[in-house]
Amino acid sequence: MANLTPRLRKLALTAHVTSSVGWLGAVVVFLALAVVAVTSDDPETVRGAYLVMEPSAWLVLVPLAFATLLTGVIVSLGTPWGLVRHYWVLAKLLISAFSTVVLLMYMGTFRAMADVAADPGADVAAVRSLSPILHAGAALVVLLAAVVLSVHKPRGTTRYARRRSVQRRPVP
């Protein structure tokens, strides 16, 4: 992919930073919601928390995850950084892809928890679950790791990049 023009690069980078930091912020909100659901004394608050998780995840977490993945690929392919030339870019790609897959797998769990919460016959103790806290906490850790990689850009080029570099070196 050819390098983006400076204007397009800034646009793509702005979209990538916005979506990825937005994803991180949304995960923090989900973590807070999950803590409230486990600690609240009010049964309606507990049920409401689990009921609101699934639609919120479809409307916020999933779009932000895909936006992060897509804009990240565009920014890396449209700049000399490349997608698989530097280890830190590759690591971020793997983090984003892995997190998106786990999120999509977890949507079924959101649905199951909402079903239990919507059942008036279910005891509030059966509605409570620590699973969202564990998953949101883990998501927070890996997404923060991606932020750290973006800021520090640790050195290291892949074997593919070194091979390309040698191939492009002019013959004396």
Add this chain to the structure above:
Amino acid sequence: MDSPPPYRNTGDGSGPPRWVKVCGVAALVVVALLVVLLLAGGGGHSPGRHAGAQVVPYGVLAATLPRW
């Protein structure tokens, strides 16, 4: 990423830098642990696995966490 250097060589060209090796091993350990946990739990990451799961008794949490 706004003004990237095209390449920063690792130096001796002998392989990935140490941070990649350390993070890679840590990631493999975490993934292996998760696979073991999933297999020990009967396999799969089904929705019912988490619904209503009580890792810590609620009474223990309720005694220590703030009220909402």
